[in-house]
Amino acid sequence: xxxxxxxxxxxxxxxxxxxxxxxxxxxxxxxxxxxxxxxxxxxxxxxxxxxxxxxxxxxxxxxxxxxxxxxxxxxxxxxxxxxxxxxxxxxxxxxxxxxxxxxxxxxxxxxxxxxxxxxxxxxxxxxxxxxxxxxxxxxxxxxxxxxxxxxxxxxxxxxxxxxxxxxxxxxxxxxxxxxxxxxxxxxxxxxxxxxxxxxxxxxxxxxxxxxxxxxxxxxxxxxxxxxxxxxxxxxxxxxxxxxxxxxxxxxxxxxxxxxxxxxxxxxxxxxxxxxxxxxxxxxxxxxxxxxxxxxxxxxxxxxxxxxxxxxxxxxxxxxxxxxxxxxxxxxxxxxxxxxxxxxxxxxxxxxxxxxxxxxxxxxxxxxxxxxxxxxxxxxxxxxxxxxxxxxxxxxxxxxxxxxxxxxxxxxxxxxxxxxxxxxxxxxxxxxxxxxxxxxxxxxxxxxxxxxxxxxxxxxxxxxxxxxxxxxxxxxxxxxxxxxxxxxxxxxxx
Numbered sequence: 001x002x003x004x005x006x007x008x009x010x011x012x013x014x015x016x017x018x019x020x021x022x023x024x025x026x027x028x029x030x031x032x033x034x035x036x037x038x039x040x041x042x043x044x045x046x047x048x049x050x051x052x053x054x055x056x057x058x059x060x061x062x063x064x065x066x067x068x069x070x071x072x073x074x075x076x077x078x079x080x081x082x083x084x085x086x087x088x089x090x091x092x093x094x095x096x097x098x099x100x101x102x103x104x105x106x107x108x109x110x111x112x113x114x115x116x117x118x119x120x121x122x123x124x125x126x127x128x129x130x131x132x133x134x135x136x137x138x139x140x141x142x143x144x145x146x147x148x149x150x151x152x153x154x155x156x157x158x159x160x161x162x163x164x165x166x167x168x169x170x171x172x173x174x175x176x177x178x179x180x181x182x183x184x185x186x187x188x189x190x191x192x193x194x195x196x197x198x199x200x201x202x203x204x205x206x207x208x209x210x211x212x213x214x215x216x217x218x219x220x221x222x223x224x225x226x227x228x229x230x231x232x233x234x235x236x237x238x239x240x241x242x243x244x245x246x247x248x249x250x251x252x253x254x255x256x257x258x259x260x261x262x263x264x265x266x267x268x269x270x271x272x273x274x275x276x277x278x279x280x281x282x283x284x285x286x287x288x289x290x291x292x293x294x295x296x297x298x299x300x301x302x303x304x305x306x307x308x309x310x311x312x313x314x315x316x317x318x319x320x321x322x323x324x325x326x327x328x329x330x331x332x333x334x335x336x337x338x339x340x341x342x343x344x345x346x347x348x349x350x351x352x353x354x355x356x357x358x359x360x361x362x363x364x365x366x367x368x369x370x371x372x373x374x375x376x377x378x379x380x381x382x383x384x385x386x387x388x389x390x391x392x393x394x395x396x397x398x399x400x401x402x403x404x405x406x407x408x409x410x411x412x413x414x415x416x417x418x419x420x421x422x423x424x425x426x427x428x429x430x431x432x433x434x435x436x437x438x439x440x441x442x443x444x445x446x447x448x449x450x451x452x453x454x455x456x457x458x459x460x461x462x463x464x465x466x467x468x469x470x471x472x473x474x475x476x477x478x479x480x481x482x483x484x485x486x487x488x489x490x491x492x493x
Contacts, residue, residue: 008435013264016055018063019435029067031059043106046099071230076446078238078438080245081165086140101140104345108139129284138190156210178225181215183289184244221290221441238441243267249437251456262407266302268387279394281350300349300387305380308342318369328373337362339484340375350390357491381417382481404433419469429460
């Protein structure tokens with residue numbers, strides 16, 4: 001092919017980013033912008049869908065300019081997105097009828113309680129691999145349709161469309177001509193049967209969601225639509241939820257391979273191949289969905305990790321930038337018994353407590369901002385330990401943890417993570433593996449790369465952290481975390 005680059009659009013919880021990759025999989029340039037977080041009520045989190053779209057286009061243009069790549073030289077666009085975040089819009093005007101309900105939001109907790117009382121847990125688990133929780137899109141759709149006058153009737157009449165952020169971006173980028181999603185994002189809605197690959201009528205009925213508002217489901221690597229917003233027509237040819245994109249970007253394409261992404265939250269995924277593995281406290285989800293391969297994954301989700309560092313900056317004002325936490329944490333010889341449980345949006349896997357809330361424990365008059373910074377970083381590693389232990393209990397032990405995301409730049413966190421797990425931690429050479437995975441999916445669909453084997457050969461490790469902590473110290477610290485978590489559970493019930 002004459003085209004020499006792939007543009008990856010990575011729309012995340014705290015911001016929109018774009019990266020330009022060459023045919024060797026090297027990042028030529030990137031651009032990013034933060035997006036506003038809105039908290040209309042305690043536990044509710046919202047975004048402006050128009051801001052999401054506008055910042056995505058803006059960073060795409062900026063990244064191409066920085067890379068010195070003309071739009072005519074771009075073979076394809078790959079999209080990866082914050083999953084579960086829910087947008088409902090008017091098909092005729094392409095305007096949202098409400099703010100986007102963010103995956104972190106607990107707004108639909110009441111809907112979940114009703115569904116549980118109706119005894120739907122076993123059906124949801126069997127069909128979708130998920131649990132009934134406000135995390136997922138289906139309950140958010142119902143919450144929106146319940147509270148906006150005439151919305152359900154309009155949706156049933158085909159006037160309204162639902163989408164996760166990938167669908168919203170595809171709709172806007174294509175000028176309202178394509179209402180599509182991929183299998184990885186569909187698998188996060190509570191409405192999609194991951195066994196037979198289709199929207200499930202029984203679940204749609206239980207959640208009272210009209211089928212007419214749902215997008216068509218495709219594989220993650222094929223041509224979806226074209227867009228001309230960058231100056232010339234470019235195919236959108238790769239789509240995956242952010243964690244599945246990171247799994248693919250890390251080339252965890254063989255059963256048993258696992259990755260952990262350190263972003264707004266932490267997400268541990270282990271490829272289980274064609275097997276639908278069920279595990280207590282973990283999710284079963286679609287991991288990879290190309291035209292030639294379908295692989296499932298076990299997933300553990302920690303909702304608030306990097307977002308807790310952002311809270312130190314924006315909420316408390318005790319740091320100016322995230323990088324300061326490394327030196328602050330390292331200035332102490334230990335945590336002095338101070339623990340932060342950042343359950344700002346409840347607890348995810350393996351606890352699944354929608355009513356847990358944040359807790360800071362063990363503070364004394366001697367506690368200072370260094371303790372808060374250290375407790376915040378340690379909380380990220382503790383939550384990952386929760387997930388790794390749950391994986392091991394399910395027969396999926398993690399021998400080496402492959403990691404990516406912004407948090408991997410923090411050397412204190414990475415060493416503490418290796419120490420707490422007792423296994424090596426490998427930092428990917430391309431930290432933005434989520435965007436790389438989206439680029440790989442788009443490039444495979446358009447002939448930039450031949451196959452997965454070619455992509456596996458490109459994987460490189462930037463740093464490897466070996467555990468140094470004694471087993472006694474490791475288990476003592478983790479026991480303190482477990483005590484702290486118990487005190488945070490159920491607080492808002």
